Amino acid sequence: MMSGKRIILGSGSPRRMELMQKAGFSVEVMVSNADENFDENMELADVAEMLAVRKAQDLLAHIGSDDVLVTADSVVILNGKIYNKPTNRSEAISMLTELSGQAHEVITGVCICFEHKLQSFSEKTIVSFSELTESEIQDYVDHCAPYDKAGAYGIQEWIGWAKIEKIDGSYANVMGLPVEKVYKILVDYCNVQIK
Secondary structure, three states: OOOOOOEEEOOOOHHHHHHHHHOOOOEEEOOOOOOOOOOOOOOHHHHHHHHHHHHHHHHHHHOOOOOEEEEEEEEEEEOOEEEOOOOOHHHHHHHHHHHOOOEEEEEEEEEEEEOOEEEEEEEEEEEEEOOOOHHHHHHHHHHOOHHHOHHHOOOOOHHHHHHEEEEEOOHHHHHOOOHHHHHHHHHHOOOOOOO
């Protein structure tokens, strides 16, 4: 990074860190303690962006005026229901069973704060799963750590290579961050320069 700006990733997600680094950014991690509950009457497509903004607001007091803060939240939506991170094995198995053979939405909300001004947006990708057998689901849950992933799966793992038939939209978005849009905002709006 040539600009000297400090880029703070307001997320503990190792996948978001990886995506930012692969895009050429040097980032520091600062994890938000913001409440991730939401009003069940709100539009499901707005939840991820609302949570990303909430995370940014939680961290604003801890960043300098020249710092750039990036926060994000991802949700999986199928048939009017949000699938968050599973809390246990049976919930992970249940989620993957419901997603099996279905096309669902992955929506990532992003909030970027620069000079204490917030800019937020959402990106949607449609992911189509082929059928998963019961043994495939159980093996995946037992060996691929689904508990920190919305919808209980990671597209970059076995399930993505073997059981996702197609995606309509950004692959990186399904991993947790729509890198192309984030890159554009950081370079064009925040004047971040990379080598």
